Amino acid sequence: MLQKLRYKLAQFMVGRYGMDQLSQFIGWLCFVFIVIGFFVARPVFSLLTLVLILVMYFRVFSKNISARYAENQKYLTYSARVRGSLNKTKGRLLDLRTHHIYKCPSCGQKIRVPRGKGKIEISCPKCRTKFIKNS
Numbered sequence: 288m289l290q291k292l293r294y295k296l297a298q299f300m301v302g303r304y305g306m307d308q309l310s311q312f313i314g315w316l317c318f319v320f321i322v323i324g325f326f327v328a329r330p331v332f333s334l335l336t337l338v339l340i341l342v343m344y345f346r347v348f349s350k351n352i353s354a355r356y357a358e359n360q361k362y363l364t365y366s367a368r369v370r371g372s373l374n375k376t377k378g379r380l381l382d383l384r385t386h387h388i389y390k391c392p393s394c395g396q397k398i399r400v401p402r403g404k405g406k407i408e409i410s411c412p413k414c415r416t417k418f419i420k421n422s
């Protein structure tokens with residue numbers, strides 16, 4: 288029985304696009320909207336969830352494989368960019384815990400100095416101006 292069902296499903300999926308990262312992401316988005324909709328009882332969230340589910344199923348069962356593939360590639364490029372900038376922001380925030388950014392008083396050059404070293408003399412790498420700061 289289960290085998291027959293699996294076979295039927297496999298047959299149904301022949302020539303269809305199937306799951307990809309973009310559809311997975313849409314699935315996650317649905318989940319997020321369902322959770323938000325649970326707390327914020329607004330019909331707009333149910334509608335958004337419904338639309339997202341429809342889009343996801345449309346993509347999974349689509350026979351236009353090249354178009355779906357192109358969409359997924361776009362999504363991958365975009366998400367890599369977002370992930371990259373998120374990592375950068377995270378790195379910068381972590382860096383602020385151990386380092387301080389000072390601006391050179393004469394040329395405005397930003398200088399990264401480790402924290403917790405007491406009073407230190409910083410010399411600007413750009414214009415060689417020396418100044419004293421509490422790190």
Ligand SMILES: [Zn+2]
Pocket residue numbers: 391392393394395396411412413414415416
């Ligand atoms: Zn300077």
